[in-house]
Amino acid sequence: MSVLEGINSKALKTGDLPPPSPSPNTFRIYSxxxxxxxxxxxxxxxxxxxxxxxxxxxLQQKPDWYFTKNYKGQVPxxxxxxxxxxxxxxxxxxxxLDDIFPETKILPSDPYEKVQQKLLLERLSDQLTPAFGRVxxxxxxxxxxxxxxxxxxxxxxxxxxxxxxxxxSGTSSPGFVDYxxxxxxxxxxWLTFLLEIFPLPSDNFPGPGxxxxxxxxxxxxxxPEVAAASQSTENGVGSCKEYMKGLPYFDYGL
Amino acid sequence: MTVLAGVNSKIVKNGDPAxxxxxxxxxxxxxxxxxxxxxxxxxxxxxxxxxxxxIxxxLQEKPDWYFSKHYKGQVPxxxxxxxxxxxxxxxxxxxxLDDIYPETRILPTDPYEKVQQKLLLDRISGQxxxxxxxxxxxxxxxxxxxxxxxxIKKAYxxxxxxxxxxxxSGTSKPGFVDYxxxxxxxxxxxxxxxxPDFPLEAESFPGxxxxxxxxxxxxxxxxPEVAAASQPTENGVGFFKDYLxxxPNYDYGL
Numbered sequence: 094m095s096v097l098e099g100i101n102s103k104a105l106k107t108g109d110l111p112p113p114s115p116s117p118n119t120f121r122i123y124s125x126x127x128x129x130x131x132x133x134x135x136x137x138x139x140x141x142x143x144x145x146x147x148x149x150x151x152l153q154q155k156p157d158w159y160f161t162k163n164y165k166g167q168v169p170x171x172x173x174x175x176x177x178x179x180x181x182x183x184x185x186x187x188x189x190l191d192d193i194f195p196e197t198k199i200l201p202s203d204p205y206e207k208v209q210q211k212l213l214l215e216r217l218s219d220q221l222t223p224a225f226g227r228v229x230x231x232x233x234x235x236x237x238x239x240x241x242x243x244x245x246x247x248x249x250x251x252x253x254x255x256x257x258x259x260x261x262s263g264t265s266s267p268g269f270v271d272y273x274x275x276x277x278x279x280x281x282x283w284l285t286f287l288l289e290i291f292p293l294p295s296d297n298f299p300g301p302g303x304x305x306x307x308x309x310x311x312x313x314x315x316x317p318e319v320a321a322a323s324q325s326t327e328n329g330v331g332s333c334k335e336y337m338k339g340l341p342y343f344d345y346g347l
Numbered sequence: 348m349t350v351l352a353g354v355n356s357k358i359v360k361n362g363d364p365a366x367x368x369x370x371x372x373x374x375x376x377x378x379x380x381x382x383x384x385x386x387x388x389x390x391x392x393x394x395x396x397x398x399x400x401x402i403x404x405x406l407q408e409k410p411d412w413y414f415s416k417h418y419k420g421q422v423p424x425x426x427x428x429x430x431x432x433x434x435x436x437x438x439x440x441x442x443x444l445d446d447i448y449p450e451t452r453i454l455p456t457d458p459y460e461k462v463q464q465k466l467l468l469d470r471i472s473g474q475x476x477x478x479x480x481x482x483x484x485x486x487x488x489x490x491x492x493x494x495x496x497x498x499i500k501k502a503y504x505x506x507x508x509x510x511x512x513x514x515x516s517g518t519s520k521p522g523f524v525d526y527x528x529x530x531x532x533x534x535x536x537x538x539x540x541x542x543p544d545f546p547l548e549a550e551s552f553p554g555x556x557x558x559x560x561x562x563x564x565x566x567x568x569x570x571p572e573v574a575a576a577s578q579p580t581e582n583g584v585g586f587f588k589d590y591l592x593x594x595p596n597y598d599y600g601l
Contacts, residue, residue: 164470178459180459180463180466181466182466182469185462185465185466188462189458189459189462192458192461192462193458193459204443204446204447205428205432205434205447207446208434208439208442208443208446209434211439212434212435212436212439215436
């Protein structure tokens with residue numbers, strides 16, 4: 094049973110009333126169902142078994158009150174202590190959750206091992222996120238696509254070489270990097286269904302060119318707590334199609 | 348007496364031999380004397396009284412061996428444990444130093460206060476730094492002046508507004524945000540000596556439009572441990588002139 098309540102609630106938009114403050118001991122995560130950054134917070138809360146209330150935000154018609162939660166109007170935002178505490182940034186919220194819920198700590202306690210996990214996430218993310226963004230933005234311009242594919246392939250080669258064991262945690266269980274980088278890989282996986290000319294296969298994604306990564310992706314996808322915090326392939330692919338048509342997609346599949 | 352040895356050592360460049368590993372009990376910081384990001388690590392080590400060996404790296408003719416310290420070849424890099432441990436990224440190194448030298452901890456211990464300091468640094472730095480580099484662009488391309496000068500005014504208006512007391516730490520003493528933000532603000536101070544019609548004033552910098560920031564800057568500048576980790580105005584201004592002319596002299600003033 095998932096600890097995430099409301100993960101598929103309708104997105105709030107301009108004109109919608111602000112929600113009441115979260116009740117004591119309730120954690121709220123402002124999200125958007127298809128946002129990979131917000132998904133990081135959801136996955137971490139899910140794996141740490143923190144009972145959380147999810148409120149989805151329409152990122153094209155943001156409610157005015159939402160800027161009092163996150164001055165950039167972005168997701169995710171973590172809200173707790175009856176609304177008195179707000180934390181933003183997708184790589185910062187998980188570490189904060191480990192600090193306030195140390196009994197389910199995911200990051201290593203050793204300072205050096207901990208900092209290396211944070212730097213590894215940043216390194217992987219710095220390549221994957223912009224590479225995906227370039228491809229996604231070029232989807233409407235097929236002539237530009239092939240050159241954008243090169244940066245995806247380069248990012249995946251790097252990701253494969255940086256994966257030395259079964260997980261990026263360097264242990265036999267997934268860790269901080271695995272949970273937080275997964276959404277970025279999932280987004281590329283969704284692309285494989287959208288573009289016939291995409292250089293990576295859907296079957297056993299990302300394919301025989303990336304043996305360790307393929308095993309890794311399969312393992313993370315199969316974790317129930319990760320699945321509970323993630324959108325299904327059909328919803329993900331469907332939402333991308335709506336986006337490509339310029340149609341609203343935040344509530345796709347609901 | 349400063350704990351930083353070699354802060355004004357000559358730059359090492361391509362062809363220079365790799366240095367011996369740092370001695371036990373000493374940390375090493377790879378630096379460039381005028382780099383605001385590397386200066387963060389120097390200031391933090393100085394304020395925490397950590398015996399440190401500084402090696403300056405030529406950023407345009409980097410030694411090949413330097414990429415084994417930092418995969419991007421950037422500064423700062425922290426090296427310690429007799430060369431077995433490397434940490435990079437200017438906002439990550441200070442937190443790591445607090446973790447391994449907790450007796451001189453600067454960041455708050457409370458998880459929420461700690462995370463808010465990190466987010467505040469991101470927020471202010473995320474504005475003042477690009478605004479500064481925008482001014483650099485405007486010096487080379489006068490068509491951009493109006494836009495870039497407006498940007499830096501806006502960034503400093505915001506920095507003034509976010510300074511609700513004497514320091515960004517929210518206490519009566521400087522903290523994490525103050526020490527790490529100072530280098531970026533110092534760079535604008537140097538620019539104020541050179542750039543005509545610059546919206547920030549060199550005298551009582553940044554000037555009467557920023558009363559709290561002006562007081563803040565004067566206070567930070569006066570801290571001996573900060574001064575020991577920083578270049579004096581005459582060196583900074585001299586370097587910046589050459590830099591704007593396209594010929595940075597990394598050993599300026601030596």
